[in-house]
Structure formats: structure tokens, C-alpha cells
Amino acid sequence: MLNWSLILKNFSIKFNIVSNFLKNKNLNYDKAKSLINNTLVDCDDGELYLEDTKSESILIDDNKIKSSSFKRDTGYGLRGVTEDKVAYSHSNDISEKSLEMSCENIKSTLKNSNGKYNHSINKTNQKFYDELDPIENKSLKTKIELLKEINQYARSKDGCVKQVTANFLGEHKNIEILRPGGELFTDIRPLVRINVSILVEKNGRKETGMYGVGGRQSYDNYLKNDDWKKICDEAFRMAYANLESKPSPAGEMKVVLGPGWPAILIHEAVGHGLEGDFNRKKTSVFHDLVGKKVASDGVTIIDDGTIDKRRGSLNIDDEGTPTEKTVLIENGILKNFMQDRMNARLMKTKSTGNGRRESYKHVIMPRMRNTIMLNGNNTQEEMIKSVDRGIFAVSFGGGQVDITSGKFVFNCTEAYEIVNGKIGSPLKGATLIGDGPSSLKEVLMVGNDMKLDPGIGTCGKAGQGVPVGVGQPSMLIDNMTVGGTQL
Amino acid sequence: MALNFKMLKEDEHLKKLAENFSTNLKKSGASESSVLISNSISESVNIRNKKLDGSTRSDSLNVVLTAYVGKKKSSISSSNLDESHINELIKKCVETTKITPEDELNSLPDSELYFKGVKNLDLYDETFIENSKKIDFIKEAEEEAFKKKEIVNTNGSGFSQNKSNFILANSNGFIDGYKSSNFSAYCEVVAKSNGSMERDYEFSSKRFFKDLLEPKKIGDKASELAIKKLKPRKIKSKKMRVVFDKRIAKNFLSSFASAITSGTIAKGTTFLKNKLNAQIFNNKINIIDKPNIIKGSGSRYFDIEGTYTNKLNLVENGVLKNYLVDTYNGKKINMKSNGRASGTTNLYFGNGDEDYKNLINSDKEILYINETFGRGANIITGDYSVGASGFMVENGEFIYPVSEITIAGDLNDIFNKMVLGNDLQFNYSTNSPTMLVDELTVGGK
Numbered sequence: 001m002l003n004w005s006l007i008l009k010n011f012s013i014k015f016n017i018v019s020n021f022l023k024n025k026n027l028n029y030d031k032a033k034s035l036i037n038n039t040l041v042d043c044d045d046g047e048l049y050l051e052d053t054k055s056e057s058i059l060i061d062d063n064k065i066k067s068s069s070f071k072r073d074t075g076y077g078l079r080g081v082t083e084d085k086v087a088y089s090h091s092n093d094i095s096e097k098s099l100e101m102s103c104e105n106i107k108s109t110l111k112n113s114n115g116k117y118n119h120s121i122n123k124t125n126q127k128f129y130d131e132l133d134p135i136e137n138k139s140l141k142t143k144i145e146l147l148k149e150i151n152q153y154a155r156s157k158d159g160c161v162k163q164v165t166a167n168f169l170g171e172h173k174n175i176e177i178l179r180p181g182g183e184l185f186t187d188i189r190p191l192v193r194i195n196v197s198i199l200v201e202k203n204g205r206k207e208t209g210m211y212g213v214g215g216r217q218s219y220d221n222y223l224k225n226d227d228w229k230k231i232c233d234e235a236f237r238m239a240y241a242n243l244e245s246k247p248s249p250a251g252e253m254k255v256v257l258g259p260g261w262p263a264i265l266i267h268e269a270v271g272h273g274l275e276g277d278f279n280r281k282k283t284s285v286f287h288d289l290v291g292k293k294v295a296s297d298g299v300t301i302i303d304d305g306t307i308d309k310r311r312g313s314l315n316i317d318d319e320g321t322p323t324e325k326t327v328l329i330e331n332g333i334l335k336n337f338m339q340d341r342m343n344a345r346l347m348k349t350k351s352t353g354n355g356r357r358e359s360y361k362h363v364i365m366p367r368m369r370n371t372i373m374l375n376g377n378n379t380q381e382e383m384i385k386s387v388d389r390g391i392f393a394v395s396f397g398g399g400q401v402d403i404t405s406g407k408f409v410f411n412c413t414e415a416y417e418i419v420n421g422k423i424g425s426p427l428k429g430a431t432l433i434g435d436g437p438s439s440l441k442e443v444l445m446v447g448n449d450m451k452l453d454p455g456i457g458t459c460g461k462a463g464q465g466v467p468v469g470v471g472q473p474s475m476l477i478d479n480m481t482v483g484g485t486q487l
Numbered sequence: 488m489a490l491n492f493k494m495l496k497e498d499e500h501l502k503k504l505a506e507n508f509s510t511n512l513k514k515s516g517a518s519e520s521s522v523l524i525s526n527s528i529s530e531s532v533n534i535r536n537k538k539l540d541g542s543t544r545s546d547s548l549n550v551v552l553t554a555y556v557g558k559k560k561s562s563i564s565s566s567n568l569d570e571s572h573i574n575e576l577i578k579k580c581v582e583t584t585k586i587t588p589e590d591e592l593n594s595l596p597d598s599e600l601y602f603k604g605v606k607n608l609d610l611y612d613e614t615f616i617e618n619s620k621k622i623d624f625i626k627e628a629e630e631e632a633f634k635k636k637e638i639v640n641t642n643g644s645g646f647s648q649n650k651s652n653f654i655l656a657n658s659n660g661f662i663d664g665y666k667s668s669n670f671s672a673y674c675e676v677v678a679k680s681n682g683s684m685e686r687d688y689e690f691s692s693k694r695f696f697k698d699l700l701e702p703k704k705i706g707d708k709a710s711e712l713a714i715k716k717l718k719p720r721k722i723k724s725k726k727m728r729v730v731f732d733k734r735i736a737k738n739f740l741s742s743f744a745s746a747i748t749s750g751t752i753a754k755g756t757t758f759l760k761n762k763l764n765a766q767i768f769n770n771k772i773n774i775i776d777k778p779n780i781i782k783g784s785g786s787r788y789f790d791i792e793g794t795y796t797n798k799l800n801l802v803e804n805g806v807l808k809n810y811l812v813d814t815y816n817g818k819k820i821n822m823k824s825n826g827r828a829s830g831t832t833n834l835y836f837g838n839g840d841e842d843y844k845n846l847i848n849s850d851k852e853i854l855y856i857n858e859t860f861g862r863g864a865n866i867i868t869g870d871y872s873v874g875a876s877g878f879m880v881e882n883g884e885f886i887y888p889v890s891e892i893t894i895a896g897d898l899n900d901i902f903n904k905m906v907l908g909n910d911l912q913f914n915y916s917t918n919s920p921t922m923l924v925d926e927l928t929v930g931g932k
Contacts, residue, residue, distance in 0.1 A: 062754050062819075065588045072565040072576070075547075086541035092548060092566035102544070109532075109542040109618065141586055163754050199756055199867070206755075206867050248872075250895060250930035251724035281535065283642050283677055285684065361545055400860045400874075404642065404677055404686040405719075407891050409861035409874030431861045431893045433874040433930075483872045483893020483930040487724055 021050040021076075021176055026095035035096075037180045039080060039103040044115035045341055046080040046106075048178040049318065050094070051360040056135050059167040060147040068140060077360040080106040081342050082113040084280075088363045117180055118345065124322035128306055128313045129216035131188040134170045138219050143168050146223065154198055154232040160243070161236065162206070163199035168192070168219065177320045185320035191311065191467060192219050193456060196231045200239045209239030210413070214455035217309045238395065238414050241426045248415070248430035248484025254390035254444075255432065255480045256383045256418065260451035261395055263472035266301060267371050267459065268399040268408040269436045270294070274328050274336075275461075276343030276354070276366040278403050285406040285437050286334065294334045295440035298376045301329040303338055305353055305369035311455040312370035312469035316353070319364055323353035328371075329440075340366045358464040368459060370469035376446025380474040383445050385421040391482055392416045392423055393432065406436035409483075431483035439477060447474030495652045496526045496548070498664060504550075504568065505656040511574060512554055513658065515581045519555035519595055521657035523791070524548070524568075531647030532621045537629050540643060542618055554580045558589040595792075596814040596824055601661045602789035602796075609782045611650075611666040612695040621646040624702050628674040631706030637714045640677040642686055644706075647671050648696075661793040669784075670696045674705045678713035685719070685888075687712035687858075692915070694782045712857070719876060719890035722854075726926040729894060730847055730880070732857035736836075736922035737915065739905075740774065742864035742871075742898065744831050744917075747801065747809075749816035751866065758869035758898065759807065767807050768902045773837035774802035776811075778826070785833040785916030789826060796826030801834075835918040839907025846908050846923050848883035854929060855880050856894065869898040893930035901927070 022029040032048060040046040052074045059066040075092035078099065087109035089102035147166055154164040170192045177185040193214030200207055211234040213222045222228070257265060270286070278284035286294065295301075305314050305323025314323045319341050327335050339347070340355030343366055356367035384392060392415065399410030409431050417424040452471035459468040505522045512520035526548045533540040550573070553562040563580040565573065616624075625646040632638050647670070654664035671692035678685050689708035691700035731739075743759075751757040759767060768774075778796040780786050789795050792814055799809045810820070813828035847853055856877040863873045876890035901924050908921035 064590050066590075068561045068583060068587055070561075070563045070579075070583065072563070072567060074565075074567045084535075085539055087543075088541065089544040089546075091546040093546070098546070101546075105542075105544045109539070140583060144586070144588065163756060199754075201755075206758075208756075208867055248895075250893065250928050252932055281640070281642070283640055283686070361547070363541070363543060397862055402686070402860065404684050405716075405876075405890065407860075407874065407876070409893075411862045411872070428868070429865055429870055429872060431872040431874055431895070431930075433861075433891055433893050435891055481721075481891060481893060481930050481932075483874065483895050485872075485895045485897070485928045487726065487928060 021052070021094060027099060031096055032099060032178060033182055035099055035103050036078065036178060039106055040117060040180045042113045042115055043080040043082045043110060043117060044345065045118055047319065049077045049360055050176040050178070051075060051173065053171060053173045053359065054135055055171040057167060057169050058143050058147060059165070060151045061165045062163065063151065065144055065147060073359065075360040078102040078106060079363065080110050082110045082115045084346055085110060086342065086363060090361050119181060121183065121320050122322055124316060126306065126315055126322060128315055129190060129309050132190050132218055133172045134190045134192045134218045135172055146228065150196060150228055150232060153229060154196060154236065157232070157236045160200040160202045161198055162201045164196070166196045168194055170219065179320070185316055187315050190216050194219065194222055194231060195456070196235045198235045198239045200243055202243050205243055207239050207242035209235040209237065209242065211235040211238065212454060212456040215309045215311050216313060241414060245426040245428045247486045248427040249482055249486045250484045252479050252481050254387045255477045256387060256390065256392045257475045257477070258392070258394040259447060259449045259472060259474050261453040261470065262393055263371070263373060263453065263470035264396055264399045264410060264457070266373050266472055267368060267470050268401040268410060269434060269439050270301065270329070271368050271371045272401050273403055273406065273436050274338055276337045276339040276347060279337050280343045280347050284403050289334050292334055293332050294437055295329050295332040296443040297332050298446050299329060299332050299440055299443055300374045301372065302327050302374065303354065303368055303371045307370055310370050310452065310469045311457065311467045312368065314369065317355045318357045319351070319355040321351045321353040321355060323369060326352040338366045338368065340364050356466050358466055362464045365461060365464070367461065367466050368468050370471065372470065373472035375448050375450045375473050378445035378447050380447055380449060383447065383474060383476040384418055384423060386476065387418045388420055390418045391427060392418050401436065407433065408436055409433045427484065433481045433483060439480065442478040443475055444478050445476040449473045495528055495650050495666060498652065498654065501526065501652065501654040501664065502662060505654045505662065508550065508552060508573060508577065509656050509658060511577045512552065512581065515577050516556065517554040517581050517584070518557055519658045521553045521595065521655065523551040523653065523655050525651065525653035527649060527651035529647060529649040530618065531645055532618055532625065533643050533645040534622060534625055534629060535641050535643045537626055537633065539622055552577060552580050554584045555593060556581065556584045558591050558593050559584050559587045560590070560593040561587045592815055592818045594814065595657050595659050596794045598659050600794045600824055602663060602793060604788065606665055606788055608779060608786050608788070610694055610786060612668045614696045616648050616696060621648070625672055625674065627702035628672065628706035631703045632674060632676045632710035635710045635714060637678040637680050637717065638676050638710045639679045642675040642677060644674040645672070655793050657793060663793065665788065668694055670699055672699055672702065672705055674709040676709050676713050678710070678717055680717045683718045685713050685716035687716060692784060694784065698782065716876065716888045719888040721891050722879065722889050722929065722931045724931050725929055727854045727929050728849065728851050728923065728925045729927045730853055730855045731922040732855065733910070733919055733921055735856055735859050736919035737917045738859065738863060739901070740834050740836065740917050740919055742866055743774065744811060744834060746866040747807065747811055749810050749812040749820055749822065752810055753816045753819035757866050762807050763810065765807055766805050768802055768805040769904070770805040771839060772802055772805050772905065772907070773800070775800055775837060776831050776834045778832035780833045780913065783833045783913065785831065787832055790828040792824065792828045794824045794826040794828065796832060799825060831917070833913065833916055835911060836907055836920060838909045838911045838920055841906060841908050843908050843910050843921050844883060846906070846921055847880050850882070853880040854889065855885065864898055871896050871898050871901060894927045895930065896927040
């Protein structure tokens, strides 16, 4: 036990010091600086991004602690941007030789580049999370013991619980962004996630429920006061409800969405379509709709990177731009797109601090942070009462969108029928499909019960996964297509 | 360390590293161990509207160390292979293992199952394509696509070249690895007409550069597909005969494969538990997983544990004959590993009897699906529900495009009713002929 934490402490001493990336024998700060100055001098933008990430995963599955695993990933990515061209080269070998090779590679793609490097980038002291190391500050032994306790507790809830899977995922990401002229930006980003999934079986029927929590703070913030029991209770409640579910109807109907996690509808229906790259390229259905009405009155949507300790929050984005609260849609009118530096420059606006990447192995793209619909005046009760035939969707497994046609889907993991203004039976996992630009015009009521999701979302785009958050109040949508089997 | 940046690290170099790490794991107190070192170099270019959009070069070297102390096991992976760093990690890995609870099923695979054969599947193409040549290739595809007036934009098209090498070593004496390569090209275009905007793509991926689909064909196919989708309609909810295009039909194989993986069987988290030797498809259906196809996209000699991967007839005349088994989960269900710790290889439905033309020619209305999205199948319950788009077909003719609909059903029922065409091609690692299912619930207006 002692050894584990001792070694980890050594790591943190060795790696948490700013710019220690560039103090090693293979590559020093001055050499790196002169290499990137020479390479990026004729580019419009670009940087050297350095990253050192530790991550752990500890899992209990089928009553056994599955081999704990620990990962250490260190590397750099060098990017040159000219006009609308991006050249990128990355390696996990942080050495002079390797960086020289990358510089050559960038130059060969951007040959004849005649740019004017844009130095302007704001510095910030904003901090939305502490520089803690969640992996280090809870011992492996305690984590294993707690997983065993979670497993026992979840199994003891009811005889119908047949399987329990629970895991702890922790990450400590240390980044540095070095720009020509020696500008240096740094950030240390903790991230944890705790998941419990429960399989129940009754009369030959199997159903599952999954719940998780997480964010940019230590595990204990989510586990203290037996809070972990609530995670199990919620997973069990969902699985148990699904045991009684009946086939879902098919066809167009009214849909009431619960608060919190169902906001992945916002993320899919309009979020992706408002990312700068798709609009600069005019492949998003929203590209010519700024200033136009794209949603019902009362619908206001923001993308906020500044909420304390949230999964989608960042002090600075992965280009060094301070994050902010960006208004996307205000009272139904489209106001802004989410931008990284390149797309902002090409669209003659400024970066909104949405330039993100999964790791040093990935290029920057405009990505969402915490995407939230703000409160309106209605109550969930009113919404349900107003529906003769429809569904009440409480939780979703995930969603997807086709930016160009605007069509999006998501899969319900917990939903109920609404009959004559009352909540009825649970419904088997149905798919909901809608059209991005029109669906928000179909919003009939916006609730006053805004909730953020529990902190478990990962958004995928072009093969890159980044942690994001969503939030919304309850919402009533006039017309969506539900994909069930019952006509 | 001598590093040649243009090239993959050679087997001998990786073997030497792996042997060093294995020795150190033993010295540090591991009773058994395995070491996986992988190296890959990939280069890709992207273009948009026939102009260069960007290039990416990636060079990675990674090690996964797994230590056993008796029946305890844990692993650490790192992209930093500096000797002092690795030695620190090795110590830490063994210490971590010691405090991880025992699991009596933890072990290295049986020695008699290790791969010992000849590596003759042609999985590596030395060809090195310069970036300028990559750009020319994919530009030709977009130029072809833009010949059609409805094509107004592209979502981007790209070409990538990936080369990788790995060595797996374990304390039972297994040490082996091999190089593989992959060249791929895609073209995704946007068609526009009277306010309707649709995208579609074509894609080719091969072990050898010279086997790639010609760029003109890629561009032509992508544009044809996108244009056909313009001005879609939404149809009424009803039960309908559905024909799945090959690129969608293969998804049923992926769901089937996850439902018969030993891990899900052992935990009971699959609707196909206890179905070995039972009729789960109609008797015309055969499913094969064949690892030894020359130049095959999914071909391999052994899995991530070093276990020899043989050909499996997973389904014969509708009867489930095999699960996909790895060492650990195999022990749970009393089966030997069949080399599927890394999943399936070249997985396919054997050809059916019907010509494509017969499948879509009927006096009944047919919904032809060539795109689905959303999660799809729930392998625990067997429920199937996806968002979809495609075409209405009458008397063998495509009448109009359809979108913003859902299709839903039950996998048991779909497996039982599916009819396969005789147009199987090996374009991907998982392949299906065209498939007809009569009927599924379509959710629309």
C-alpha cells in the first residue's frame, strides 16, 4: 500500500511542475521554442501541445474485482494552421529528433504558406476546479473495498438482481500549450466517474438499469455520507421499472422530457449543428440561420465551460483560450456558433473557447462543453396533464445526429406512456427520431425545474471523445416520431 | 535507442524490449507476466471541395505490462518507454497486483493453444504513399463527385495509410508478433436541391494499396447515393417488408457477435444464453468467422493473448454451433479459448439463394434501408429499434427517398425470418449479402 502512494507521489513531484515537459534531456524549452518559432513563423496559427495523462480504471464485475489497470500517456502534438489548412503531427516521443521530424512534416504540408501569425490570446486566472490528483488521493485499497461494498449493497436490494457491474474511472491530465514567441498556457484537469449497472431478472425477463456520477473533483465528493448508495438505488429503480415495461408505440406523438440528462436532445438536435466547423463549411442546416428564429419563444440555450467542477468545464480550452458562457439561442433566436480559433478567424469572429481535442493524438475541433437549456415557467405536472396520448422520457442511453439533414435519434432507457394526462406503464426501449431545426420550434412548454446531468456524458465527433455536460428543465414537445413496435 | 522515424520499429527491436521488460517483471516479483508492445505510424490527408484541408501524422509506441502474483493480476500501460520510467512502472505494477484480490480464474492461456504456424496471409504492404500522392488520389474522387450538378459541397474526403507492428511476450515462453497495414479512402459529399440538403459517402479500406477501389468509383458512388436521398418524405407508421442494404445488414452480425461473446454468456447478459446447439436462425442461415483470408481486413494469426485463431462455423443451417471464447471467460463456462479475445475476424453470412433483383421485386410495398442510426439492438433483451432512412420500392423500382422514420422489431424474430441475397462481397471485416425481413414496424407519421 505504502509503495503505491509513494510512487504516485514521486510522479506528481516529477511531472506537476510547469514546463517540466521541456526540461528533460531529450528536449529543452529553448530548443522547442526555436523549432516551433521557425516552423510556425509563416503560419496563421498553431502551437505545440504537450500532455501527460494518468488514468485508472477499477472494475467489479460478476462478483470479482477485475484486474485494476493504470495508464500513463505522454506525448506532444504540433499543429500549423494556414488559411483553412491544418497540418498536424504527434508522437509520444518528446525529443528533439522527433519534434524536428514533426516540424518537417508540418512544413511539407503547408509549403508556400504565407500567413501572419496571430498572437492574440487572452490570459486568465479563472479556476473552476482544483489541481488535485483523484487517483492519488484515494488509495487503491479503499477503492477496491468500496467497490466490494457497492456490489454487496446492490445485490442485497432484491432477489431479482442477477448481475452488478461497478467501476471507478479516474484521470489526471496535465497540459501545456507553447506558442511562438514563448507564450505558455497550462492546465491541470482532474476527472472522475463512478458507474453502477444492474441486471435484474424476473419471470424469464431481463432488464438493466445504469446510473453514474462524476465531475472534476475527487471521488470522495461523490461517495461521502453513503451517497454511493443513491447511485445503486437509482440504477436498481430503473432496471426494476423496466421489468414491467410493455412494447412501445410507433408513430408521431407528444413527448415530455424529464429534466437533466434528457438534454442530450439539445446536444444532438441543435448542439452539433451549431459547432463552427460545420457552419464555416456550410454543411450544417443552421449555417445561414443566425439572427433567425430556430426555436419556440422561451427557449434559451447556452454552452457554458465555466460551471464549477462540472465534467464539461475547462479553465482554458485546448488552444489556450479562456472558456466562457456562450449564448447559442436566446428566446428562440439563433445568436452564436461555438468556435475554435481557426473557424472563428475564417468566419471573422472570435473564439468562444470551444477548441477541444481528446488528447495530444487528436486535432482541435469546435466541441461542446456544458450545453444547457435555461428555465421557463411551466411545471412538469402541467405538461403531463396536457397530453392525451404521448410518452414521458426520463432517461436515454445515447443519441446521434446527421448534421447535414438535421435528423437526430436517441434511445430511451426509461420511458412511460402518457394516457389522458396521466403517467401509465413503463415502455420498452424505444428510439425517438426528430429533425433538429424544426424540433425546437415544436417546444410547447419549458419547465422551471432545470437540472444538470449527473456528470457521465462523453461526446463523440470524428472519432474523438471528450467529456461534456448537459442540462435542461422538463420540456413538452408537440410532435416527435417514436420508434416502437406497437401500431 | 536508434530510431528511424519514417519506418516502423522492427520485430527484433520490439522483441528485445519485450524480453527486457519480462525479465524485470520477474525480478520484481511477478510469478507470471505478459508484455504487449505496439508501434504504429499513420499518415492521413483530408481535402474539402477539391482543396487540401489538412494532414495528420501520428507515431505511437505503447506498452501494456500485465503482472500476475499467484492468482492476482493487474496491468499498466504507458506510452513512455524510457528505461527508468518503465522500471518504475514495473515495480508499481507488481505492487498493485499484490493488493488486488485473488481470482482463481486468472491465468495465462494454455501453452498448447499458442500460435505456432506460418505467417503467410499477406497482411502487410510495404508501399509508402507520399502525401502528395494521397492528395491526388482523393482529389480524383471528389472531382468525379462534383461532375454531378447537385453536388454543391463536401463534408470532407480523406486518404489514410496505417502501418503497425506489435510483439506479445509472456512468461510461458510465447513471443511473437507481426506487421500489418491498412490503406483507406473515403469521400463524403453534400447534395442540394430546392432547399433539401443530404449527405452520403463511399469508403474503401484494404490491406494493400493496389486493392483499393478506384478513386473515380468512390466519388461516383458517394455522389449517386447523396443525390438519390434528396427530397425525402416521411411515410405513415405501419408494418412493412424491409430490405436492408449490405452496408446495414452487416450490423446484425455485429449484434449477433456481441451476444455470443463468452463474457456476456458467462454473465448472462445476452438474449442468446443457453442457446448453443439450438436453432436461432431459420435453417438457410450460415455464419462463418474466418481468420485466414489472404489480405483479409479482419485476418489474423492469433489473438491478443497469443492463442491461435481458427476458422469457426458459428451458425450452421440456423443452429448456433460456437461461442466466441477467450481464456478467462472460457474457464467460467468450461470452454477452451478459440482465439477470440480480440473479437471476431472476417465475419460473414454465407450467401443466400435469392438474386438481389428478386429480393426487391415484389407486388408488396418494400422499404429499402441504406442508413440507420442510433444504438439499434439491445443484446440483453433482443429488442431492436433504430432511426433510419432509405427508399420506397415498388415492383423492383426505387420510387422516392424516405427519412425521419424508425424501424423496430425483435432480434429473435428477425433472425428467424431473414432471407439473404447471393451478393456477398468481402469489402469490410464484417460482411453480409442484401437482407430481406418480412415484416418490421415502421414508425413515421
